[in-house]
Structure formats: C-alpha cells, structure tokens
Amino acid sequence: MSRKAIKYPAVIANLINAVLHGPGETSALLRQAVASRAAPKGANAAETGPLPPGLAPFVDRLAHDPGNLGSADITALRVAGYDEDEIFELAVGVALGAALGRLELGLAALQEAGPCD
Amino acid sequence: MRLSVLEEPEERGPQFLKKALGFVPGPVAVMQYRPAFFGRHYARALEEGLRGGKAWRRGELELFAAFISSRNQCAYGTQTHGAVAALYLGKAIVREVLADYLTASIAEPLRATLIFLEKLTLLPAEVGPEDVQRLREAGVSDQGIREALLVSFLTAIMNRLSAAFDFEPPPPRLAKPLALLTRYFGYERG
Numbered sequence: 001m002s003r004k005a006i007k008y009p010a011v012i013a014n015l016i017n018a019v020l021h022g023p024g025e026t027s028a029l030l031r032q033a034v035a036s037r038a039a040p041k042g043a044n045a046a047e048t049g050p051l052p053p054g055l056a057p058f059v060d061r062l063a064h065d066p067g068n069l070g071s072a073d074i075t076a077l078r079v080a081g082y083d084e085d086e087i088f089e090l091a092v093g094v095a096l097g098a099a100l101g102r103l104e105l106g107l108a109a110l111q112e113a114g115p116c117d
Numbered sequence: 118m119r120l121s122v123l124e125e126p127e128e129r130g131p132q133f134l135k136k137a138l139g140f141v142p143g144p145v146a147v148m149q150y151r152p153a154f155f156g157r158h159y160a161r162a163l164e165e166g167l168r169g170g171k172a173w174r175r176g177e178l179e180l181f182a183a184f185i186s187s188r189n190q191c192a193y194g195t196q197t198h199g200a201v202a203a204l205y206l207g208k209a210i211v212r213e214v215l216a217d218y219l220t221a222s223i224a225e226p227l228r229a230t231l232i233f234l235e236k237l238t239l240l241p242a243e244v245g246p247e248d249v250q251r252l253r254e255a256g257v258s259d260q261g262i263r264e265a266l267l268v269s270f271l272t273a274i275m276n277r278l279s280a281a282f283d284f285e286p287p288p289p290r291l292a293k294p295l296a297l298l299t300r301y302f303g304y305e306r307g
Contacts, residue, residue: 015158040241066280067190091281099273102241106266113249
C-alpha cells in the first residue's frame with residue numbers, strides 16, 4: 001500500500017531540520033546517512049551511500065541495541081578520527097533516525113487503519 | 118559522561134546546577150550544549166509531548182516515557198520519568214507498571230497503549246494497522262495514539278543519547294527534588 005507523505009508537527013519538523021539539514025561540524029549528508037541507517041526496517045529511510053570506515057558499528061549498536069553500547073564504542077570513534085563535537089552530532093543523528101523511523105511506522109499504521117468509526 | 122564538553126559545561130544553566138546540586142542531569146547538559154543544533158528544538162518538542170497532551174494526563178505521558186526507557190534499558194529515563202509520573206499517579210502504580218504492566222491495576226486504554234509502545238520500541242517493523250485497531254477497541258482515541266507516538270519519539274532519542282554519553286542517574290537524595298522541578302517548571306527552562 002502506498003503511503004501518503006507524513007506531515008510532522010512543527011516542533012518535530014524544526015528538530016529534523018536543525019539536526020539533519022542545519023550547520024554543523026559534520027556534513028549534513030553524513031548526518032542524514034547515519035539517521036537513515038539507524039531507522040528500523042520498514043521505515044521510509046532515504047537511500048544513502050556507505051558510511052565512512054569505522055562508523056557503522058557505532059551507528060548499528062546505538063540504533064538497535066542501545067543498552068549494550070559502551071565506552072569502547074566511543075573510543076573507537078575517537079580512534080577513527082572524530083572529535084567530540086562530531087561524536088555529539090553523530091550520536092544525535094543516530095538517535096533521531098531511530099526515533100523518526102518508529103514514529104513514521106506508527107503514523108503509517110494509523111493511516112493504514114483508516115478513519116476511526 | 119563520555120564527552121568532556123558535556124562533563125564540564127560552559128553554559129550558565131548547567132554550571133548553576135553543578136554548583137547548587139553537585140550534579141548536572143545528562144539531558145540538561147545535552148540540551149544546553151550548542152542548543153541551536155539540537156537542544157532548543159528538542160526541549161520545545163518535549164514540553165509539548167510530555168506536558169501538552171489532550172487525550173492523556175501528564176502523569177500518564179510521564180509513565181509512557183518511564184516505561185519506554187525501561188524497555189530500552191535506560192536507567193536514567195526509567196528513574197527520572199518514573200519519579201515525575203509518581204508525583205501525579207502515586208509510586209505504587211508506577212512500580213506496578215514497571216514490574217509487570219500486564220497485571221498492574223490500571224485502566225485498559227492505558228494497558229493497551231503500553232503494549233503498543235513496547236512493540237514499537239522493541240519490534241518496530243512488526244507494527245501495523247492491526248495494532249491501531251486493538252488500541253481503538255480498547256478505547257484509545259486517535260489523538261491518544263498520536264500523543265503516545267510523540268512520547269515514543271522523544272524518549273527513543275534521549276534514551277539513545279543516555280546510552281551514548283552514559284548519563285548517570287540522579288543520586289537518591291535528588292530524585293524527588295528534580296522531579297518536582299520538572300513538574301513545576303517543565304522542560305524548556307532547563
């Protein structure tokens with residue numbers, strides 16, 4: 001079933017715009033890529049290219065298994081050359097992508113259920 | 118916390134809290150660090166999501182946040198949102214829900230929404246229109262579903278930032294005072 005485009009409330013649209021399209025130490029394209037990879041299966045995440053080396057394990061763990069993320073995951077990012085501002089932005093991008101995908105799946109279910117009797 | 122920029126805040130709000138309480142709540146540090154990038158927008162959404170509900174009362178919205186946090190194994194969110202929920206609903210209900218929401222003495226619309234939120238948190242790809250039908254049959258309005266989805270969205274974000282940056286839960290002596298501050302001043306004043 002094709003889904004209508006989801007219109008987010010203004011507070012969410014503003015948050016998405018700032019984190020995924022606004023200025024930062026990392027490129028907006030990289031933030032969009034980590035957010036897209038963090039989205040759960042079934043969400044309408046945009047197609048993006050492969051992530052730079054060393055980033056995927058952090059993104060996958062934070063997105064899908066946050067309870068088991070540890071200091072070593074952050075250390076690995078530092079070793080890969082990311083500074084604190086970049087790590088901050090990437091973590092926010094991943095968290096937003098994981099959350100946005102869930103919101104989208106929930107809103108799609110509501111839409112597909114049809115109007116309430 | 119794992120980033121020194123969050124551990125040693127330069128902003129006035131977190132510095133005040135550090136001096137006054139000896140503790141800066143992780144979400145406050147994150148929201149006040151470069152607020153134009155994330156925190157200012159997130160705080161506005163949080164205020165609307167947890168305090169601006171029409172279908173659910175504030176205590177119920179806080180309970181959703183505590184419950185989702187528990188499913189994400191986020192001790193910080195479970196404790197802090199649970200403490201705020203307890204101010205509105207009582208400690209016993211919060212404890213019951215977090216221990217076993219299927220047998221807790223709560224209304225069915227609330228229980229049905231917790232079942233939905235657990236699925237959305239842990240098995241998001243399996244969520245579908247049949248889940249919405251179950252919620253409606255349990256008496257949850259579409260407005261109530263949308264409000265629960267917003268809490269899920271907000272909590273999913275901060276739970277992950279807690280995991281990434283290793284938020285330390287408040288010391289027991291500060292749990293209730295911090296919950297009272299949240300109750301009276303909300304989320305935008307940080």
